[in-house]
Amino acid sequence: MPHHLIRKLDRYAGLSADDKEMLQRLVCDVAWVASDHDLIDEGAALRQVGVILDGWACCYKQIEDGRRQIVAYLIPGDLCGTPPVFPSIVNYSVATLTPVRVAQIPAHALLSAMDKSPRITRAFWLDLLASFAIQREWTANVGLRTARERIAHLFCEIVTRLRAVGLTTADGCNLPLTQEDIGETVGLSTVHVNRTLQELRAAGLISLKRQQLVIPDFAALRAVAHFDSTYLCRSRLEADADPPPAAMAGSAVPA
Amino acid sequence: MPHHLIRKLDRYAGLSADDKEMLQRLVCDVAWVASDHDLIDEGAALRQVGVILDGWACCYKQIEDGRRQIVAYLIPGDLCGTPPVFPSIVNYSVATLTPVRVAQIPAHALLSAMDKSPRITRAFWLDLLASFAIQREWTANVGLRTARERIAHLFCEIVTRLRAVGLTTADGCNLPLTQEDIGETVGLSTVHVNRTLQELRAAGLISLKRQQLVIPDFAALRAVAHFDSTYLCRSRLEADADPPPAAMAGSAVPA
DNA sequence: TCTCCGCATTGATCTGCATCAATACCGCAA
DNA sequence: TTGCGGTATTGATGCAGATCAATGCGGAGA
Numbered sequence: 048m049p050h051h052l053i054r055k056l057d058r059y060a061g062l063s064a065d066d067k068e069m070l071q072r073l074v075c076d077v078a079w080v081a082s083d084h085d086l087i088d089e090g091a092a093l094r095q096v097g098v099i100l101d102g103w104a105c106c107y108k109q110i111e112d113g114r115r116q117i118v119a120y121l122i123p124g125d126l127c128g129t130p131p132v133f134p135s136i137v138n139y140s141v142a143t144l145t146p147v148r149v150a151q152i153p154a155h156a157l158l159s160a161m162d163k164s165p166r167i168t169r170a171f172w173l174d175l176l177a178s179f180a181i182q183r184e185w186t187a188n189v190g191l192r193t194a195r196e197r198i199a200h201l202f203c204e205i206v207t208r209l210r211a212v213g214l215t216t217a218d219g220c221n222l223p224l225t226q227e228d229i230g231e232t233v234g235l236s237t238v239h240v241n242r243t244l245q246e247l248r249a250a251g252l253i254s255l256k257r258q259q260l261v262i263p264d265f266a267a268l269r270a271v272a273h274f275d276s277t278y279l280c281r282s283r284l285e286a287d288a289d290p291p292p293a294a295m296a297g298s299a300v301p302a
Numbered sequence: 303m304p305h306h307l308i309r310k311l312d313r314y315a316g317l318s319a320d321d322k323e324m325l326q327r328l329v330c331d332v333a334w335v336a337s338d339h340d341l342i343d344e345g346a347a348l349r350q351v352g353v354i355l356d357g358w359a360c361c362y363k364q365i366e367d368g369r370r371q372i373v374a375y376l377i378p379g380d381l382c383g384t385p386p387v388f389p390s391i392v393n394y395s396v397a398t399l400t401p402v403r404v405a406q407i408p409a410h411a412l413l414s415a416m417d418k419s420p421r422i423t424r425a426f427w428l429d430l431l432a433s434f435a436i437q438r439e440w441t442a443n444v445g446l447r448t449a450r451e452r453i454a455h456l457f458c459e460i461v462t463r464l465r466a467v468g469l470t471t472a473d474g475c476n477l478p479l480t481q482e483d484i485g486e487t488v489g490l491s492t493v494h495v496n497r498t499l500q501e502l503r504a505a506g507l508i509s510l511k512r513q514q515l516v517i518p519d520f521a522a523l524r525a526v527a528h529f530d531s532t533y534l535c536r537s538r539l540e541a542d543a544d545p546p547p548a549a550m551a552g553s554a555v556p557a
Numbered sequence: 558t559c560t561c562c563g564c565a566t567t568g569a570t571c572t573g574c575a576t577c578a579a580t581a582c583c584g585c586a587a
Numbered sequence: 588t589t590g591c592g593g594t595a596t597t598g599a600t601g602c603a604g605a606t607c608a609a610t611g612c613g614g615a616g617a
Contacts, residue, residue, distance in 0.1 A: 090532075108442045110528045116442040129434075132427050138435055138533040172387050175430065179384075180393055182437040187363045187371040190444045190489035194574070225594065234445035236575050241596060257583095273365040277345075278393040449604070480564065494604050496566060512613095 050074060050100050050150075051124030051212040059177075060170035069160050070167065074098060074150040080143050086127055087141040092134040095151045097127030102147035103223050106139045107231070117232040119182065120144075120205070124212045130171055131157050145223045180278040189234045192273070194243045197233040199272035202253060206262060207276050219254075219261035247271075305329060305355050305405075306379030306467040314432075315425035324415050325422065329353060329405040335398050341382055342396040347389040350406045352382030357402035358478050361394045362486070372487040374437065375399075375460070379467045385426055386412050400478045435533040444489045447528070449498045452488040454527035457508060461517060462531050474509075474516035502526075 053070050056062060062070070077100065080086060086097060086104055099121050106119040118139060121127055129135045133154035161168040181204070188200050202222075209220045224232075230240045247253045252268050254261040262268050269276075308325050311317060317325070332355065335341060341352060341359055354376050361374040373394060376382055384390045388409035416423040436459070443455050457477075464475045479487075485495045502508045507523050509516040517523050524531075 106438075108438070110446070112528075114446045116445045118438045118441050129431055132424060132431065135431070136532075139438060169387060175434070176384055176387065176390070179430070179434050179437065182434065182441060183361075183363070183373045183394060186373050186437060186441045186444060189441060190371045190487075191365070191369045227594080232445075237594090238576080238596090239574055242574090245596085273367075277391075481566095482564080491605055492564090493566085493606080497604090500566085 050098065052098050052126070055124045055212065056167070056170035056174065059173040060166045062166055062170065063164070066164045066167055069163065073152045073156050073160060074100075076151040076153075078149060078151075080147045080149060082143055082146050085140055085142050086147070086149065087137055087139075089138060089140045090136060092136050093128045094134050095128065095153045096130045096157055097141075098150045098152060099123050099125045099127055100148040100150055103144040104141055104147055105144055105228070105232075106141050108139050115231050116234070117228065118185065119178070120232075122208060122212065123214065125178075126174065130175070131161055133158075144228065177279070184278050194233075194235050194239055195246060196272050197235070198229065198240065198243050199247065199252065199268050200274050201229065201233055202260060202262065203265070203269055203272050203274035203276070204279065206260070206265070207279050211279070216261075218263060218265075219259060222255065222258050222260040224258075305353065307353050307381070310379045310467065311422070311425035311429065314428040315421045317421055317425065318419070321419050321422055324418065328407045328411050328415060329355075331406040331408075333404060333406075335402045335404060337398055337401050340395055340397050341402070341404065342392055342394075344393060344395045345391060347391050348383045349389050350383065350408045351385045351412055352396075353405045353407060354378050354380045354382055355403040355405055358399040359396055359402055360399055360483070360487075361396050363394050370486050371489070372483065373440065374433070375487075377463060377467065378469065380433075381429065385430070386416055388413075399483065432534070439533050449488075449490050449494055450501060451527055452490070453484065453495065453498050454502065454507065454523050455529050456484065456488055457515060457517065458520070458524055458527050458529040458531070459534065461515070461520070462534050466534070471516075473518060473520075474514060477510065477513050477515040479513075 052074075053062070053067055056070065057067065087093070089108070101123055104121040104127065105117045106121065107115055107117045109115045121141065127141055127149065129137060131154070161171065184204070188197055192200060205222070206215060206220055209215045214220060226240045226244070227237045229235075230237045233240075235243070244253075244255060248255070250271075251263065252271060254263070268274075307329075308317070308322055311325065312322065342348070344363070356378055359376040359382065360372045361376065362370055362372045364370045376396065382396055382404065384392060386409070416426065439459070443452055447455060460477065461470060461475055464470045469475060481495045481499070482492045484490075485492045488495075490498070499508075499510060502523075503510070505526075506518065507526060509518070523529075
């Protein structure tokens with residue numbers, strides 16, 4: 048049961064059996080962290096990279112007066128911290144949203160793995176570029192969409208990402224976010240998030256209760272959101288080396 | 303007169319004379335591009351990286367109905383495209399805002415330079431991480447600040463970045479942006495940008511006419527914007543190798 | 558010099574979303 | 588079972604910023 052990270056990196060750059068073994072060995076320092084705890088504090092000097100094995104976390108920024116903005120979600124297979132430059136100082140914090148199982152890869156181990164395998168190096172580059180693409184999309188999401196579109200877009204993205212790591216149900220996923228979290232993600236007040244969710248429900252676009260998100264008609268939600276999944280298909284290096292990467296269609300991987 | 307890129311990379315990772323020479327040689331395919339032209343079209347498969355030598359450009363995204371969001375500005379010394387993974391497919395477009403002088407570095411040349419020098423590799427990593435940090439900040443800017451704060455923050459960032467490449471005057475800079483550009487950057491209508499600019503002027507925080515931005519009291523503007531420049535200080539690996547890196551200093555390694 | 562065009566500016570009006578303030582609900586622990 | 592704390596929901600009201608519609612202005616080209 049290699050963690051999602053290896054599968055993801057493999058899709059990015061086609062790892063050899065050796066590569067996978069090497070990566071597998073990196074993941075040794077594993078721990079559970081309770082919900083609602085910080086994994087990284089802004090300003091810390093990291094000498095290692097975290098790998099999320101289970102659970103959700105988020106990267107956020109805060110300004111003096113308490114306003115908070117979530118700038119990314121971390122799900123299983125995602126890195127936590129900024130490889131592979133050490134020591135690196137991060138300008139955001141990371142907090143768990145659920146209990147999280149996280150592994151720590153020490154700087155030197157990661158660097159030496161990258162030294163030994165150009166495929167591993169390439170895979171980490173691509174992973175970073177993929178997160179970057181998501182970040183750009185978030186900027187655009189908050190900057191130019193309406194409340195309804197923003198939330199719809201967020202849900203489309205989340206489901207697509209979770210599907211890629213096999214964490215979805217047939218037509219939805221578990222969504223461990225409060226309405227406040229959602230608001231801090233898309234730049235809306237909690238109250239307005241609530242009302243917008245009800246609109247989406249009323250329109251039959253989603254169902255959401257008890258942290259279970261169901262999207263009966265993904266295409267419909269995508270249309271509302273103006274969601275174009277290509278930015279999630281890793282920077283689509285050799286775009287056809289594997290699964291149907293493209294636009295519409297079924298997205299992502301069976302695995 | 304080595305272009306700004308080399309100076310920047312040098313600050314990131316401390317290049318050797320050889321490194322600099324190698325980089326210098328990369329920059330050969332140079333051309334001028336007129337204002338208001340696309341340098342990169344969304345979906346293109348890049349086999350090279352551009353380097354902005356002179357002028358301004360911007361990365362932007364568009365959705366069907368014509369709404370547009372600027373997600374980044376490129377100024378001299380910035381890369382245009384996503385090194386160093388090729389071919390890479392970008393999910394945004396790049397347009398010139400002024401006439402731009404741009405060099406193209408072919409994929410193989412860049413990769414071989416990175417192969418030969420770990421410092422160069424490291425420098426490119428850090429440059430990418432720096433852009434990423436800016437993108438995160440933009441997400442937060444649009445997500446949680448008011449109109450006045452957003453524009454103030456944008457100006458603080460721009461001046462700080464320009465200063466790092468020596469393109470500022472004593473207390474300001476040239477700003478080749480229309481009010482429409484600014485609006486598409488921070489998620490506001492043109493009209494409201496205009497009014498907010500006037501507010502900032504009335505408050506004595508800025509002066510802006512004929513593309514000349516003057517900030518008489520940077521600290522004051524920074525306070526309004528809740529601007530914290532640390533995210534611009536490259537991931538501040540060796541934080542004290544040069545100019546006052548701002549805030550509290552400390553941390554990190556002399557390397 | 559005049560004319561044109563893109564950009565900046567101004568006013569009037571509308572609305573999406575914030576804010577304030579209760580109230581309802583649910584899971585949990587005693 | 589009861590009570591409690593965090594989350595969701597609902598209503599009422601206010602405002603930041605959008606939208607619509609002119610008008611002004613400065614620079615480039617004839």
